[in-house]
Amino acid sequence: MDLDFKSISAEITSELTAGFSDLSRSLNRAPVLCAVAVDPPADTLTYMRSKRRIAKNIGVEFREVVLAKEEASKLENKVIELANDNGIDGIIIESPLPAGFKIGEVAEQIPPEKDVDGVTSRSQGLIAVNRELMLPATAYAITVAIEKLSVPKGSHVVVINRSTIIGRPLAMMLTNRDYTVTICNSKTLNLRAIARSGNVIVTAVGKAGFLNADFVNSDSIVIDAAINFANGKLMGDTDYDNVRNVARYVTPVPGGIGQLTPVLIYRNLLKSLQKTHEIKA
């Protein structure tokens, strides 16, 4: 059992290239994704560049609105302007925002059909009532991995994360897909026993080495959705060398879930535009 995340990503990329090419013809222009940032640090700029690179690859126009720190008060109006602009198809608000701004609150101005990050309460509500439109990219990537691994319907997925971008939407998305889901949080009692009782364990805690061999059994599939920097290295939550000796499969970090997240933002954009313009996928 092993997933080739690179080829899954390549497969999605080529599907997107074809889809956006059709769309551009019927729109008479390239689809436009706009990223909004305030005084972005180097990491954010790197991430924006990688999204721009993918956009170019698949025929999407990537625009950036970068406000200086002193212009932060203009952020909400800028988002409203983009929300009302018919020439903008998707909007991303880049984290981090300056102190006093919460992405969740600013993002509420984005209408569901442009919310390619799936962060607004309206997007999450559509997921909760099984009318999915935009899916938060990390949660989306995890469901793609679970489906690619052919995890049988009804299986028990234990999710160690309850954020609004991973655990909560993921629980609803997996429920929509006929899986049984447990959402754990920092107060969870007997976390290791609960994790061991699952068929799949999703971890996104943010602590390198957190998920050790106590959390798994010989049948466990571990999906590591964390990104930690420890000892100058990028790693997930999993004590990889020990856990992979026990568990059936562990997704790698880097080169696992994170390989899929940027392309899935564009899959959100494509699906939403196809729906708005009633083009069959």
Added chain:
Amino acid sequence: MDLDFKSISAEITSELTAGFSDLSRSLNRAPVLCAVAVDPPADTLTYMRSKRRIAKNIGVEFREVVLAKEEASKLENKVIELANDNGIDGIIIESPLPAGFKIGEVAEQIPPEKDVDGVTSRSQGLIAVNRELMLPATAYAITVAIEKLSVPKGSHVVVINRSTIIGRPLAMMLTNRDYTVTICNSKTLNLRAIARSGNVIVTAVGKAGFLNADFVNSDSIVIDAAINFANGKLMGDTDYDNVRNVARYVTPVPGGIGQLTPVLIYRNLLKSLQKTHEIKA
């Protein structure tokens, strides 16, 4: 361990009476809840009458809009009219609707601040991002019972239901309250073992006798949120006589969760009006 649902209901009722009395003074009128039904069967009429009785008791004006079967096509416009009417504070669409109408779809016209049944995707989205406003009454009643039972934070609640009015919002609401939650569905593998592993089991399957002693251990708390008619009797999902000999506690049906649901609709109305009019509770 035992809950007195009658006195919990009475306690909520007296809290509501005081709250609505304050509100009526500041609104200069009684708050208004409007129920909309199309060709309602006898059961629905009975339920509407019981809501009307509670309304009278606590100082809320209860209005009814009952459309004949031939007028069903006017339903959506009627709901939009009520949604825009400043004299209407809460809207309930009564089930069942005639074939071809889905409550979830018609209800989407209700703005979040009037959605006292908590059924719209916008209400569910607010729950999902931990900014609860309106809570679906059965899910709400279950959280009240869990809190009254002083179930420790972090405990594991296994929910056997994934509907948009019980299981899904309940999972998010319990996550908001620091519980660990498993959402099961009809495809769930090893359901009995998962139920036995929980501290609390919530059942709302709709089959009398479904939840038998195999689902529980001696520490289990069973919250039965089902309403079934079997052999001319009202009963829940639980094989009550057998399960209560094994488990720590089982909520009764009738006289359990169902005792709380109608009053909690009015608690939604009160909280929303207090928020809109910025009155402190």
